[in-house]
Amino acid sequence: MTSLENGINAFVEQIDTPIASFFNSCVHCGMCADACLFYTETGDPKYTPIHKLEPMRRVWKRNFTFWGKLAAMLGLSKPVTDAELEEWEPLIYDSCTLCGRCSMVCPVGNDITYMIRKAREGMVAAGHAPDGLKGATVRAVEIGSPMGVTWKTVQAQIKHAEQDTGLTIPVDVENAEYMVLMSSMEVVNFPEYMGAIARIFDQAGVSWTLCSDAIEATNSGIQIGSSDIAAQLVQRIVDGAEKLKVKTVISPECGHAYTAIRWEGANLIGRPYSFKVLHILEVLDELREQGRLQTEGMETAKLTFHDPCQLVRRGGVVEEPRRLLNMVASNFVEMPDAGVWNWCCGGGGGVSANERADELRLKVFSRKKAQLDAVGVETLVTACSNCRIMLEDGAEANNMDLQIVGMAETIAAHLPTKTSTTATEESSS
Amino acid sequence: MTAEALLAWARGPGMQIALAVFFLGITVRIVEMLLIGRAPDLAAPRKSGVAAGWRTVFHRSLPTPGMLKRSPLVFVGGYIFHLGFLIVLVLSVPHIELFHGVWGIRWPGLPRSLIDLAAILSIGAMVALLVHRLVDPVRRFLSRSGDYFAWTVTFLPLITGYFATHHMLLPYTQMLAVHILSIELLLIVLPFTKLIHTFTLFLSRWYNGAIAGRKGVAS
Numbered sequence A: 001m002t003s004l005e006n007g008i009n010a011f012v013e014q015i016d017t018p019i020a021s022f023f024n025s026c027v028h029c030g031m032c033a034d035a036c037l038f039y040t041e042t043g044d045p046k047y048t049p050i051h052k053l054e055p056m057r058r059v060w061k062r063n064f065t066f067w068g069k070l071a072a073m074l075g076l077s078k079p080v081t082d083a084e085l086e087e088w089e090p091l092i093y094d095s096c097t098l099c100g101r102c103s104m105v106c107p108v109g110n111d112i113t114y115m116i117r118k119a120r121e122g123m124v125a126a127g128h129a130p131d132g133l134k135g136a137t138v139r140a141v142e143i144g145s146p147m148g149v150t151w152k153t154v155q156a157q158i159k160h161a162e163q164d165t166g167l168t169i170p171v172d173v174e175n176a177e178y179m180v181l182m183s184s185m186e187v188v189n190f191p192e193y194m195g196a197i198a199r200i201f202d203q204a205g206v207s208w209t210l211c212s213d214a215i216e217a218t219n220s221g222i223q224i225g226s227s228d229i230a231a232q233l234v235q236r237i238v239d240g241a242e243k244l245k246v247k248t249v250i251s252p253e254c255g256h257a258y259t260a261i262r263w264e265g266a267n268l269i270g271r272p273y274s275f276k277v278l279h280i281l282e283v284l285d286e287l288r289e290q291g292r293l294q295t296e297g298m299e300t301a302k303l304t305f306h307d308p309c310q311l312v313r314r315g316g317v318v319e320e321p322r323r324l325l326n327m328v329a330s331n332f333v334e335m336p337d338a339g340v341w342n343w344c345c346g347g348g349g350g351v352s353a354n355e356r357a358d359e360l361r362l363k364v365f366s367r368k369k370a371q372l373d374a375v376g377v378e379t380l381v382t383a384c385s386n387c388r389i390m391l392e393d394g395a396e397a398n399n400m401d402l403q404i405v406g407m408a409e410t411i412a413a414h415l416p417t418k419t420s421t422t423a424t425e426e427s428s429s
Numbered sequence B: 001m002t003a004e005a006l007l008a009w010a011r012g013p014g015m016q017i018a019l020a021v022f023f024l025g026i027t028v029r030i031v032e033m034l035l036i037g038r039a040p041d042l043a044a045p046r047k048s049g050v051a052a053g054w055r056t057v058f059h060r061s062l063p064t065p066g067m068l069k070r071s072p073l074v075f076v077g078g079y080i081f082h083l084g085f086l087i088v089l090v091l092s093v094p095h096i097e098l099f100h101g102v103w104g105i106r107w108p109g110l111p112r113s114l115i116d117l118a119a120i121l122s123i124g125a126m127v128a129l130l131v132h133r134l135v136d137p138v139r140r141f142l143s144r145s146g147d148y149f150a151w152t153v154t155f156l157p158l159i160t161g162y163f164a165t166h167h168m169l170l171p172y173t174q175m176l177a178v179h180i181l182s183i184e185l186l187l188i189v190l191p192f193t194k195l196i197h198t199f200t201l202f203l204s205r206w207y208n209g210a211i212a213g214r215k216g217v218a219s
Ligand code: SF4
Pocket: A025, A026, A027, A028, A029, A030, A031, A032, A033, A050, A105, A106, A107, A108, A109, A110, A112
């Protein structure tokens, strides 16, 4: 079978009733373009979300509609070609972060993001995925991390965190309440995350553990659109969680990891989990509600929050960060369009792993810049390490004077010092 | 064929053929869609998707924040066209008489002057949307022959209905025959063009809302 045939078969396999309904419903009104930062920031109509699905639409028409089948039989329509898929590769991968905005505006209700996610299955099967993402996926399978982070690196990180905090980082502890996952970016770029979690959990008296077999939460298989690989990566986490018999698995400060493990995972492995999955923001907010998360002092600098798309529009985590920030910040302001209408950092959905997309990504950062300029803050808090790197990159490229921090460390910086020891005593007694 | 004979054919066999194709076409298109199926969602839901599904079916008719500003013409034009079309279709007295003949039920209609106004507004909105489709870069880029065809077959019943009631262009009987034939054309092509969105949009909105609702996501 040629790779083109593989690709077409994968498209056919992905097309379900919702997708057929979406293609049938599209009236070419163009409103989805106005929701997509790749169109609004470039003005190029080819970035209209529904246009990114043209090859898939043609496969649908030819294989699933009465006239399409008839036309194909009579030789009246041309099948999708390899050259066309090649042409669409940058549209499906470089200019879509799976941010979900288009799905919220389409007047006929098309979930275009759902379609693009599925279209990637066809693209990768046809051999048309960006090299950067291919590399990340190979590393995720072979090494266990898209960035090639090994358990050894994590161990070094654990050691640092233990030295910094004076606490023990639990590893492979059975029957803990929470199993903490991380993203490679946190291990490599934001080591403060591990220490922050250790300190918060220590103060709140939470039993938790890392799992040496399953540390990586991100899933390159989903970003590239390969369900087989995605399932394999999810399975590692499921095996780890089941081996350690934990109650809840915590998705780290990462948006796509949350979508992967919280919403796609069970479908990928074909069975429901035996444990719960929560985003770290949900856990922190639960602790806050139970009164187990105590803080002291307030950030007085003017700060704002960048909502990661996968949390706010694809994940359902919206109010948690706001309640948490209000605990520790006295001058928290919202950007225009904050919350469910927030604009993407430009690097989600695998775009950040795809160097070919760098130039376009930085160009469309103008949307984020405009949002930030409108509030004029000194500090930007977010809850996704991928967003954070993209924001740092964009801020640097635009000479913006901005401190960009993660939510967990922002909270950890305000833990009361005294109660911390009491909590440790309580939890160890 | 005389105008009377044409009118009689359009009212009788013509309409029957058109309705048969319409209902059969819609059924085939919907069934072929539903038969594809859909995998169950195994992720533990935050909420049931059903309520959000229904909510989105209705709520998506309202403009989303910010979007009204970004594409005002599409929104305003779209509303006026759809509402005008609907008003003329179900609230003009001759149409009500027709429905009464078929179903035996009757409802109050609007005075002719208001129907005229709705028709004119609807026609105007359609023309504006067409011009926008031709000049706006995104709309022009997205549009294919099917879009212009769908526009034409939707426009014809509106304009011929207006001409007929105002005795314009052709003698009344002839124009009425043309009007009915244009409706039959619309009925026949609806299932096989993008005009099928009239039906599928409810399903699409429901899926969108239900998928989002299970995750506790706005839609
Ligand atoms: S907004 Fe929806 S109906 Fe309009 S062009 Fe995009 S996908 Fe089609």
